Amino acid sequence: MDEKAVLEQVFGQSSSDSEGEDEEVQFDWEEIPGVKGLWVSRNFLSPHKQSTLFSEVQSENWFTKPSNNQAMRFGDLPTWAIQLSHSICDSVLAASDDDQLLPLPLDLLLRQPLFDQMIVNQYQPGEGICAHVDLLRFEDGIAIVSLESSCVMHFTSVDNELVSVPVLLNPGSLVVMSGEARYRWKHEINRRPGFQTWEGRELDQMRRTSVTLRKLCE
Ligand SMILES: O=C(O)CCC(=O)C(=O)O
Numbered sequence: 657m658d659e660k661a662v663l664e665q666v667f668g669q670s671s672s673d674s675e676g677e678d679e680e681v682q683f684d685w686e687e688i689p690g691v692k693g694l695w696v697s698r699n700f701l702s703p704h705k706q707s708t709l710f711s712e713v714q715s716e717n718w719f720t721k722p723s724n725n726q727a728m729r730f731g732d733l734p735t736w737a738i739q740l741s742h743s744i745c746d747s748v749l750a751a752s753d754d755d756q757l758l759p760l761p762l763d764l765l766l767r768q769p770l771f772d773q774m775i776v777n778q779y780q781p782g783e784g785i786c787a788h789v790d791l792l793r794f795e796d797g798i799a800i801v802s803l804e805s806s807c808v809m810h811f812t813s814v815d816n817e818l819v820s821v822p823v824l825l826n827p828g829s830l831v832v833m834s835g836e837a838r839y840r841w842k843h844e845i846n847r848r849p850g851f852q853t854w855e856g857r858e859l860d861q862m863r864r865t866s867v868t869l870r871k872l873c874e
């Protein structure tokens with residue numbers, strides 16, 4: 657049985673086979689050259705799905721003033737986050753092809769639950785996150801969904817700080833990191849003036865909301 661058939665037995669048919677056009681899981685994965693294990697899907701969420709997800713986040717009432725900028729959940733995630741995890745799984749699955757690498761390795765994709773920890777960040781213009789490798793208390797296989805404003809996330813090699821790879825995270829995009837990308841590269845969002853340039857142009861900064869999903873180590 658091929659890989660896709662195994663996955664469909666475990667998860668059922670991916671929603672891309674069964675739902676309407678707007679629900680279709682996009683198949684636009686891009687492997688970032690130079691950073692093994694780093695993949696981006698730029699059209700992961702349609703504009704309609706982005707606004708639905710954003711409303712779901714806002715209706716949690718976590719971000720009632722700008723100084724409240726982060727919410728964390730462990731264990732049981734809200735229903736919308738579980739649905740988001742399923743969409744991530746479907747999207748990775750949709751990339752499976754006979755001899756193509758999957759954006760997330762199969763053993764990570766098959767674990768249950770796929771994610772049991774979530775951080776939602778809401779960054780005002782100018783705010784970002786310092787270079788870091790995610791804590792080792794989290795397993796391999798991390799996903800980040802971006803909403804509202806684009807930003808450039810820089811990946812810097814732990815072994816050679818001079819090597820920095822910029823990745824554009826547009827609203828509706830999904831990033832997954834595993835293996836080297838997760839353990840051997842730091843990621844950072846520096847939104848101070850001069851650091852958010854893409855294709856020679858400084859990005860217009862607005863508020864940015866991100867949903868990061870991870871799995872705690874057993
Ligand atoms: O907000 C983001 O896009 C990244 C968040 C992150 O890297 C983290 O919480 O570890």
Ligand SMILES: [Fe+2]
Pocket residue numbers: 788789790843
């Ligand atoms: Fe991180």
